[in-house]
Amino acid sequence: MLVCQGPGIGSVTHKSTWALGARTKKGLLADVISTVEFSHSGDLLATGDKGGRVVIFQREQENKSRPHSRGEYNVYSTFQSHEPEFDYLKSLEIEEKINKIRWLPQQGAARFLLSTNDKTIKLWKISERDKRAEGYNLKDEDGRLRDPLRITALRVPILKPMDLMVEASPRRVFANAHTYHINSISVNSDHETYLSADDLRINLWHLEITDRSFNIVDIKPANMEELTEVITAAEFHPHQCNVLVYSSSKGTIRLCDMRSSALCDRHSKFFEEPEDPSSRSFFSEIISSVSDVKFSHSGRYMMTRDYLSVKVWDLNMESRPVETHQVHEYLRSKLCSLYENDCIFDKFECCWNGSDSAIMTGSYNNFFRMFDRTTWRDVTLEASRENSKPRASLKPRRVCAGGKRKKDEVSVDSLDFSKKILHTAWHPVENIIAVAATNNLYIFQDKAN
């Protein structure tokens, strides 16, 4: 199956000017994209950034007069989701950076999404308005109130078309439930509840109720000095509303069944791959820390991302993953330098394609990797302006770890570790991918589309 040969049908740049001229005091830092998520149908693509803004792109409808524009994503809505806050009790500033966005399944004309920063989750309603009422009795067209005593006749307001306006309004604010930094949110398949996870706890919320949540996982020890691992990611099963998984900084994944007990401290399944003693080093624990966990669409598998690899697990087998894909094994000999410059702590995400036949994750130097699970082929591509002209095919990249560097190969020592692709997303149905490279968003599409 063709994974993605990917011409860039449009190279979309995420700029601060899209935030309607709003610039934060942090300047350009606010534009760094921190999360990317397609909606369930794929017609909308949401991005969150370090400045607390959410930008939603919409795919253009097929238009015979503009055949080349089919499938292009253009800005649909921009809004400020989170603002920097100050916790006066602890004298701490709470960052407005959006950590995660998750769409709710569409139930009506309006669209809903959850966005979260370190402490607070918000439910946003995005709705379209293309009509407005005219002919009110109590106010003029410019909004000024009319004197009721001077009204001598009544009229019925009529709806008139107007330019499409997309409104984003906060419908719920779920706050004050997390002491530590929220790293994950996940909407349940029951479409009524969702979970939020921080370093030590996972809470269950009802979408309609903001003043309380249930704590379902708590790994905080009585004595904090006994703490050995933290929660790094969590997700609900796509079909079984009672099942969730969470990963840890020690490279383990626990599957919990909410039917077994109210507090899911005891897991139902424990996934851990035995360590290879021949490759053990001081950095083994750090590189085994799972930065992302994602269920496959089928619900039979889950995928975990650690520093050097992506692993696919069969939920029926806890002893080891069924597949391991090396993302950038050439970095294993550089772990010390990467520890020194803190890159070893980078949290890469991973994603499945719609049919679960391929997976994708990011790397450094603006490289991202795609693995075809059926053919076991993999490819390295680069998301950069210089290499991505609209409608041009992406050229596969190669990294040379040592020895003589061939033409077109990039040497490991010349990789730019400041250019990291942490966030990627795959359209739920088609071969369209979104890749966030610092403050730029790239959307690539299969040529066959």
Added chain:
Amino acid sequence: MFARGLKRKCAVDEEAAPAYSLQRQSLLDMSLVKLQLCHMLVEPNLCHSLLITNTDQQIQEEMTQDGRWCMPVPQTAGRASRDLLVSTEILCCCTWEGVHPAPDPGDLASEFQVVPAVQAPRGSPGSVWGRDGPQENRGSFHKSLDQIFETLESQSPGALEQLFSDVHGSYYDLDAVLTGMLGGTKLIQDGLDHVVDILVET
């Protein structure tokens, strides 16, 4: 943790001290400095602090098992001492044979240009040592540690004490630290004393 065949030597003669021990020591120093920097942040990242702390503990456990703490070369030795803190790439590899080779891509369709299996270089520790990479990293390694130490050294002794004075407790008990309740962690304290010794000798 030791590569097979690498003999351990008594560290009486500092110039003959095994490279591994020196590098392990510098990794320990680096970890301690990182932990310090973590706690200079207004709100430390718990996961980040924990991973560094666990790494730090692993190093100290191994050093304890070895039966000795390798005291750092005194700062007064100047650049010569810094030169001994060469690239620590050697710590990344436990075996010198390199990684397991990936499947041969030769039989795959040419439609997809497959990234060839990337293998870590094979050879003796000496060859790992002598490549350009480690030297390049040495420079950056020196720069970052130098910067950190210079920043700390430039402050008055009083400021230094103040810097370390409030870090007695658990590194990851945010609640306790933030509410002013400080516990004690002997292991961390020993590490802190060690770092202070390095700076005081300057």
